[in-house]
Amino acid sequence: MTEFPRLLHTVLDAEDPRGLAEFYRQFLGLNYRTGDEPPADGSADEADWLVLVDTAGNRALAIQQVETLAPTTWPDSAVPMQLHLDFTVPDTGTLDIHRQRALDLGARILLDRTDDPDEPLYVFADPAGHPFCVFVG
Structure with a gap:
């Protein structure tokens, strides 16, 4: 074996990918990958996949759009956490x-x-x- 796979980033589902990307961008001090920034002219944001990077440009998180998302009910197990x-x-x-x-x-x-x-x-x-x-x- 020559090399092990490398974790590129963690991907989170969201009904509003820009909103969730903004939350983590601000909370963790991340930046958008070049080309993933919000539209500068205020036009409609059609992004369905966004990548956040650290200050060195390394991928940290990605956000992908889904139609519906059932948030976990943790600590109740009706909808398990699955990842945190x-x-x-x-x-x-x-x-x-x-x-x-x-x-x-x-x-x-x-x-x-x-x-x-x-x-x-x-x-x-x-x-x-x-x-x-x-x-x-």
Whole structure:
């Protein structure tokens, strides 16, 4: 074997791909891949696939349009989580800052476990309902 496959990016489904891409672009400080930016002239946005990159141009997340998306009902198992993203911060003060940023950008809290002395965390749902965690680690 010459080489293992390399993870290119994680893809999230969304009914509104631009809206979800904007959430993660702002929350994670990412940029659009060249050509995926919103229309500069204010025309209708027909994007059905968007890629977000880090400052070095490495792919981080992609968002693809789907007609319907049933958000997870976690912690109830009626609609399982199936996938979630984990993000870390260095301390509880920073955790609080990013909690507020996530909420301001349209996330909602699914679980507040900030009283855990070993691993304080929040579990959020992004605007499309995908769960993600931010924890001190």
